[in-house]
Amino acid sequence: MYCAETRQLSHSFSSHADALKSVNLQVPGGSIYGFLGPNGAGKTTTLRLLLGLLKIKEGEVLLFNKPLRKQRLQSLAKIGSMIESPSIYSHLTATENLAIYRELYQCSGQRIGEVLSLVGLSETGKKKAGQFSLGMKQRLGLAIALLHQPALLVLDEPTNGLDPNGIIEIRDLLKKLNEEQGISIIISSHLLSEIEKLVTHVGIISKGKMVFQGTLNELTGKQQQSSKLILETDDPGRSLEICRQLELNVISGNGKITLPVPSREKIAALNRELVNSNISVFEMSVIKKDLETIFMELINQ
Amino acid sequence: MNHYFIHTVKAEWIKKRRSFADWLVLAGGFFVPLLLIIILICFPKQLLSIHASGHFWEQVFDKAWQMMAFMLLPMGIVLAVSLVVQIEFRNNSWKQVHTSPVPFASIYFSKLLVLLVMLLQLFLLFNIGIFLAGVIPSLLNSHTSFPAYTVNHVFFLERNLHYFITSLPMVALQYMLSLKFKNFLVPIGAGLALTTGALIALSWKYIYMIPSSYTALYYLQSNNPVPPAHNLLLWSLGYFVFFSLLGYWLYVSGKEKG
Numbered sequence: 001m002y003c004a005e006t007r008q009l010s011h012s013f014s015s016h017a018d019a020l021k022s023v024n025l026q027v028p029g030g031s032i033y034g035f036l037g038p039n040g041a042g043k044t045t046t047l048r049l050l051l052g053l054l055k056i057k058e059g060e061v062l063l064f065n066k067p068l069r070k071q072r073l074q075s076l077a078k079i080g081s082m083i084e085s086p087s088i089y090s091h092l093t094a095t096e097n098l099a100i101y102r103e104l105y106q107c108s109g110q111r112i113g114e115v116l117s118l119v120g121l122s123e124t125g126k127k128k129a130g131q132f133s134l135g136m137k138q139r140l141g142l143a144i145a146l147l148h149q150p151a152l153l154v155l156d157e158p159t160n161g162l163d164p165n166g167i168i169e170i171r172d173l174l175k176k177l178n179e180e181q182g183i184s185i186i187i188s189s190h191l192l193s194e195i196e197k198l199v200t201h202v203g204i205i206s207k208g209k210m211v212f213q214g215t216l217n218e219l220t221g222k223q224q225q226s227s228k229l230i231l232e233t234d235d236p237g238r239s240l241e242i243c244r245q246l247e248l249n250v251i252s253g254n255g256k257i258t259l260p261v262p263s264r265e266k267i268a269a270l271n272r273e274l275v276n277s278n279i280s281v282f283e284m285s286v287i288k289k290d291l292e293t294i295f296m297e298l299i300n301q
Numbered sequence: 302m303n304h305y306f307i308h309t310v311k312a313e314w315i316k317k318r319r320s321f322a323d324w325l326v327l328a329g330g331f332f333v334p335l336l337l338i339i340i341l342i343c344f345p346k347q348l349l350s351i352h353a354s355g356h357f358w359e360q361v362f363d364k365a366w367q368m369m370a371f372m373l374l375p376m377g378i379v380l381a382v383s384l385v386v387q388i389e390f391r392n393n394s395w396k397q398v399h400t401s402p403v404p405f406a407s408i409y410f411s412k413l414l415v416l417l418v419m420l421l422q423l424f425l426l427f428n429i430g431i432f433l434a435g436v437i438p439s440l441l442n443s444h445t446s447f448p449a450y451t452v453n454h455v456f457f458l459e460r461n462l463h464y465f466i467t468s469l470p471m472v473a474l475q476y477m478l479s480l481k482f483k484n485f486l487v488p489i490g491a492g493l494a495l496t497t498g499a500l501i502a503l504s505w506k507y508i509y510m511i512p513s514s515y516t517a518l519y520y521l522q523s524n525n526p527v528p529p530a531h532n533l534l535l536w537s538l539g540y541f542v543f544f545s546l547l548g549y550w551l552y553v554s555g556k557e558k559g
Contacts (some may be wrong), residue, residue: 051400053558077402087397089388091319103312104401144397 001065003029003152003184004050009059011045019045020208022059025044027186027201028151032178034199034216035188038299042208043188044084049154050186051081059177064151077105080150082158086141090130094121094140097129098147105148115143119173133168153177153185159194171198192295206299224292229267231257232283233274241274263284305403306457307366308410316416322384330426334434337469341438348445349437354503357450362457363524370464370520371500375495375513377423377516379472379492386479386488387418393451396559405553411546416472424461424469445457460523467533470540471495478549509533512540 004027011020020042027033037043041128048054050061061068063075068300077106089097098112116122119139124132124156130187138158145153153174159167175198177183189195202219204212212219239257243250246269251258267284274281289297315325341348351360391397398408439445471492492513499514503521508514509531522529528547 051396053396055400055556073402073404076400079400081397081400083396083400085393087391087394089394091388092315096315096318099310100315101397101401103308103315104398104403106308148421189318223450 001029002026002062003064004154004186005022005065006046006050007020007060007062009049009061010055011054011057012051017072018208020049020059021210023205023210024213025050025203027184029184030178030182030201031201032174032185032187032194033201033203033205034195034196035186035205036190036192036204037188037297038190041190041205041299043205044156046205047081047083047186047188051079051083051154053083053236053257077148079154080145080148080152081154081156081237082138082141082145083154083156085142085160086137088129088132088137088140088149090128090145092127092129094124094129094132095124097140100146101144102212105226107148111149112146115146118146119143120169127241133161134161138162138170142173149181151183153183153187155185155187157188159189167194171195174198192292196291204295204298206301211298211301219291219294221259223289223291224261226294227261227286227288229269230260230283230287231259231281231286233257234280234282237280239274240279241264242270242279246270246273255282305407306411307439308315309403310414311541313411313415314346316388317385318383318420320388322388322419325377325381325384326423327426329373329381333373333427337365337431337434338437341434342441345438345444347441348442352439352445352448357448358435359456360451362431362460365431365434366392366460366464366520369518373458374464374468374516375471375496375499376493378420378468379475379489381419381423382472382475383479383492384486385416385419385490386476387485390483390485399558403516405551408430409549409552413473413476416476419471420465420468420472420486424465428457428461457518461488463523463534464516467515467537470515470537470544473541473544473548474512477544477551480548480552498529509536512537512544554559 004025006023006025009020009023009025012018022045023042025035025046035043035046049067050063054066056069062079063071064078066075068075089100093111094116098115102109102112105124113122113128119142121143123140124136129137132140138161138177141156145155157255159170162170174185174187178185187195187199196216200215201215202212203210231239232255236255236257240250243259246266248259248262248266248270251260271281271284351357354360435448439448474495475488475492478491482488495511495513499511500510500517501509502508503514503517508518515533515537519533522533522536
């Protein structure tokens with residue numbers, strides 16, 4: 001079951017090219033979904049459409065398997081969100097900010113203390129939110145999103161502007177919320193490295209189109225698929241013949257031989273054959289692409 | 302709707318705490334009475350003539366409203382309403398409000414209700430100020446004492462109610478403009494242009510159609526023994542309903558909600 005889903009979602013802003021083209025986002029319940037893409041790829045537009053902040057022109061948005069158009073209030077009651085910068089009333093204290101949303105979400109007053117303690121803002125007292133550091137504002141934004149114990153959290157680049165410690169703190173908190181309370185999370189970012197330690201699922205968007213969607217393991221699988229074996233010997237011609245005899249698929253054979261990474265047994269067999277044929281092996285190494293390179297290739301397709 | 306409405310009104314009430322608009326209501330309520338106190342202390346002849354008139358409280362009330370009705374009240378409404386709506390734009394909080402499980406109608410009308418309650422607050426403070434403007438100069442003047450004259454309650458309540466009603470169109474119009482334009486200068490500029498324009502056109506025969514002139518027109522009408530040709534109260538209520546509904550339609554039909 002998907003807790004959030006878009007079907008053929010397209011959008012354009014007046015006088016601009018299509019911001020989104022038939023996006024099919026599928027966020028499984030209980031997952032931490034990393035929504036990745038470079039700046040301007042359409043992440044925020046997708047999330048704003050998902051939350052009803054933009055009027056849907058084409059396609060459909062389903063939240064908890066129900067169309068947003070028909071069940072807007074019921075769906076929003078189960079969602080906590082922080083889109084772009086946190087929405088905080090700077091002339092009010094953290095408690096007063098939360099008191100506003102406590103009224104709107106109609107939850108108990110006790111929750112204010114609980115979420116303040118959860119995000120580490122219990123000691124802010126009468127300090128106005130406008131005097132908070134960026135990190136504190138982000139945490140207060142997160143507290144607002146968590147106030148009503150949502151089933152789904154939608155966070156648009158929540159670690160923007162945070163120092164490394166702050167990023168780790170937020171990451172640990174989100175992991176804890178997902179594991180202990182079963183909250184599904186959609187977290188957008190333009191940096192894979194920032195969220196790869198957190199997410200279970202990944203969606204990559206580029207120029208308004210989804211270019212990859214699946215589990216993190218599937219993305220890692222792509223890494224395996226795109227790995228190469230490099231072979232350098234003193235006799236490339238005979239080495240090529242041996243590769244073909246062993247039914248290995250050679251990609252290029254100019255000087256160095258490049259081939260998709262075969263099984264461990266085949267690598268051993270290849271090495272044995274080369275040595276038995278008196279061919280000197282200078283290099284036999286596996287070149288792995290890191291996830292960041294795969295991500296860059298996907299968004300530049 | 303009712304179920305949500307009480308909660309959104311409470312939320313809106315918290316939002317305006319310690320805001321500029323809140324301070325403006327406080328300062329606006331006492332500004333004219335303070336001026337009147339200074340005038341009556343500096344020009345004791347005026348105070349003596351009010352005491353001698355036989356309608357002490359009516360005259361003090363009238364003097365205060367003379368300063369308030371023409372410029373300060375409409376300008377105060379323009380500023381306070383724009384400041385209240387600007388709280389959401391300045392704090393980038395529309396998106397959070399609009400992703401809360403609350404109907405748009407609740408959000409729109411609760412903000413409008415809070416604005417009307419703030420207007421009531423202003424009237425209350427203004428009347429307290431008027432009382433002080435009658436008492437303080439009288440006590441400080443050696444020829445007068447505490448003005449223990451009979452108070453015509455009906456006169457005060459009726460006049461206050463009428464000024465309140467004639468203020469309503471500007472509240473609704475300014476609310477509509479402030480919601481529509483993110484840039485603070487647009488609604489403020491439009492509101493101030495309407496207010497000063499109405500003052501310039503005060504003798505125009507169709508001035509009764511310009512809602513920003515209504516508090517000034519009501520002041521003139523209430524001091525004129527000739528019955529007015531147009532019922533300003535009905536025009537005010539009509540404009541208030543029209544601008545409130547038009548504002549709601551523009552708000553709900555907006556393509557972007559933050």
